[in-house]
Amino acid sequence: MREGAIGGTAARATDGVIKEVIVESDAVRTFCFQEPHSPWPGQYMMVWVRGVDEIPMSFSGPDRMTVHAVGEATRALFDLQAGDALGLRGPLGNGFSLVGEKILLVGGGVGVAPLAFLGDEARKAGMEVTSLIGFRTASDVVLKSRLEGLGELILTTDDGSAGVKGFVSAGLAKVDLEEVDQIYLCGPELMMWDVINRCRSRADRIQACINRYFKCAVGVCGSCCLDPEGIRVCAEGPVITAERLLEGEFGRYRRGPSGSIGSCQG
Amino acid sequence: MREGAIGGTAARATDGVIKEVIVESDAVRTFCFQEPHSPWPGQYMMVWVRGVDEIPMSFSGPDRMTVHAVGEATRALFDLQAGDALGLRGPLGNGFSLVGEKILLVGGGVGVAPLAFLGDEARKAGMEVTSLIGFRTASDVVLKSRLEGLGELILTTDDGSAGVKGFVSAGLAKVDLEEVDQIYLCGPELMMWDVINRCRSRADRIQACINRYFKCAVGVCGSCCLDPEGIRVCAEGPVITAERLLEGEFGRYRRGPSGSIGSCQG
């Protein structure tokens, strides 16, 4: 097999055999693979559900990903069980960098997955970790106990069925931002945009793991490019300093598979 | 440039700029290059005389080859001078291996060239070197002083115009073969065949650097294959133990560029 050199060995497709499937909630499952990769938190892989599609998924640990079923490919994933295999390309992209002594993880929905992985690494590095995570409702909450194990945890739900009622931003009030060296964000774009906006003055200390429509995932097709600089999110991101997100499309619009401009909701 | 990997870096074509041309005799010149290669004696390079042909040439030193003008490409080589360039692929093939303490070099014509290089290395390794070299006539003699510098030298000429009169074999009588650990041969095929035949009992201690018609020089085209085993001389040779030459085409016939069988004279 001669795959991979041009894009580094990470671009080589490997066979990922599922070892275990963990049901996190109705719509979220964690898939653990037999062979761990060597990702750094924030990096992702392209997951090929054979016969269906190839989609980007963050690592939620060296050997796993945590998936929210939202459409065709993610739902097809849910049909798989231990022993089944997927095609994997990765780890790809640039992950988070750990900075300072006290860090704050801010996640929404399945966006908490890469943050949990980051929290593990932060603890290994001796850092103090606070997590602020938001979900729509109590039954959507995932990875709570994993994050609780890392340090202080603040939970919000839109409907107040668990934790603080409201959006994640409601929970922000509970954190003394002056004590925090770095903020790590992952979740729905408007949630991240809201947090960044509230913390504009410290945008250089916020790292956001963002989503765009990925096709090639190796920085050539242009599908994921971010205005106004043309940052190739798949190759230069998906983690990007909030500073670079302030004056552009982020939080305002997003391109779909055809390249046409649409909403950045979801 | 992405040349070379499949055949190892040696197969990469490089630009060989001529530093100096040494006139050894009317028909023989040594071409020294600006950049030395890292050949071992017995290895060769494919020399591309641009616009003419590509031909095999032994190294007569790390930075040089010694050429007998016999046809189109070798004559075109003689038109070149310092500053001119050639395309070089090499070092290629397997060279001599140094064995024992006392060695005998037996060369005919321009075949002395790789032997002189081997003698240098043998002396560096502390070996005792005797050279037996034959030419048609006094004016054909080349590299004599270089070989004299290595140890005892016996010279023969067919017409007796210098040294012992007769073929190289006439000089063999002057050497105490019992004292010699290994014999190294290079020269016209019938001369090598004659020596091998006279020393059949020690054929396992004779290494011969042989010629066949080379085209690809990387062991795929089949042009240089030796009966009856099908040894690819370009890749497995050109140095071959005499034992493997006893029962086959060597000394009997040779294939030309079309693959048709011809004489092995010359």
Place this chain on the structure above:
Amino acid sequence: MRSLSGNVGGLDLQIPVILAAGILGTTGASLRRAALAGAGAVVTKSVGLLPRDGHPGPTVVVLEDGLINAMGLPNPSFRGFQEEIDVGRTGPAPVVASIFGSGSEEFAEVARSLKADAFELNLSCPHAEGLGAEIGCQPDNVEQITRAVKRSVDVPVWVKLTPNVSDIRALGLAAQEGGADAVVAINTLRAMAIDIQSGYPILGNSFGGLSGPAIKPVAVKAVYDLSGVLEIPVIGVGGISDWQDAVEMMMAGASAVQVGTALMGGYGVFQEIARGIASHLDRKGWTMEELVGLARRRVA
């Protein structure tokens, strides 16, 4: 640095190194970024009459020596695209709009509706049904479509050719006959990869087009053949990763080169190639005119 500027196929280029079609050409911002990074011109993603999402994933297979892609001509349609071109044109290099269609009229309509510094006709994409190479492998079609677009616009028209034919010269001559200002060769080679674990073709579209170093020798031959019969310039593309590759392509007869897959290594490739060509010319004491097509003169 010795100047490499000149007019190629009706466009004044600061350097003869161009961003190839479909590579980071989806947005105006990324086109501008390539121009700012030193590209002599930038070609957009190919756009057509209607929006297309492209083929399902995987859309690429990354090989040691190349890439197989089957993007499937995703594009927002020409309607949504003028804005991107306009943003691209705020950069320092001309923007060439790559367009596709199912025939002369569609091509002409798209061309008429867009404002760009030049057009490149994609008659060569190997993995889109009824488009690209499927029509572009017939000289008649190439000539007609070229003529139709030439009549519809007043900027230069380049024609991008497919190598998946017996004789690419016939396509080049047809483009020239139709009034093309330059031909661009080559688009990708029809290719496929299969996953040996599962037996599935890897690409969502089953097959795609091979680009990158693997195809350079095929591209060099195509450019050599075309430049031997055409009077209009040939723009060489296929597997160019460094200045040595670019020099080789120009010796084969290319007046300029395009770079695609090598962008995987980042935007620095434009300047590296330009600098490398310039120093090679300096070392050898050659002019650009002496470089372009040198191989043919050597064996003449």
Place this chain on the structure above:
Amino acid sequence: MRSLSGNVGGLDLQIPVILAAGILGTTGASLRRAALAGAGAVVTKSVGLLPRDGHPGPTVVVLEDGLINAMGLPNPSFRGFQEEIDVGRTGPAPVVASIFGSGSEEFAEVARSLKADAFELNLSCPHAEGLGAEIGCQPDNVEQITRAVKRSVDVPVWVKLTPNVSDIRALGLAAQEGGADAVVAINTLRAMAIDIQSGYPILGNSFGGLSGPAIKPVAVKAVYDLSGVLEIPVIGVGGISDWQDAVEMMMAGASAVQVGTALMGGYGVFQEIARGIASHLDRKGWTMEELVGLARRRVA
């Protein structure tokens, strides 16, 4: 080891891995050596009516991911060659005589005059004037020549196709129509390399044919296309270097594979590939029948 033996294109093969034409096939001794090393069959260097010395050197350009060759069909003519075939046949595998000619009559004459276990018609060499691909890119020629040879011999006839066409399926169908027992795909891709120091085309013949890993994705696609329309077996060749490549080619639809350029790494390649295929089948619990053409069934 699980048995891989079977009949492919009229020949009983111990393993479906064959020495490709023109690779170490000049002498009987080297053919026998390949057979002894484990090749399931060996194909000779292509031979024709008259002796040819081949093109001047350089005859090959060694690239990182392939080889460009322009040997120019050197051969001692069929007259001198029966002896080599006979020596080759003293080995443990069938010997397939590869032949070329300028038309039906020449092909038939050469075939009639040689005794071999099968014939392979070289309608695909890309660098010999008036021979190989120059005639083999026309379906009519392919059909006529195949028929003429079939009428002249009573052993299987394989037809080797060129990928330098818009649609290789037409060539495969023509061969089948002419009575071929199998098609072999692909021969090399037309290609060229230029020395950037001097500007000279490197090959003595200026251009040649690209083989090795670089062309594997093109070969896989050709085999996939052919096996989709033909009833006769397809033998896959092009860039196969290890068992993974062989498995991929068989999944594309090849009943057997040929190995050429990979012989640069030595004769061990036949056994390595055979062992690798066998263990993969064991691991997956597949039969050879399940392996061949699996990719098409996956997307059906």
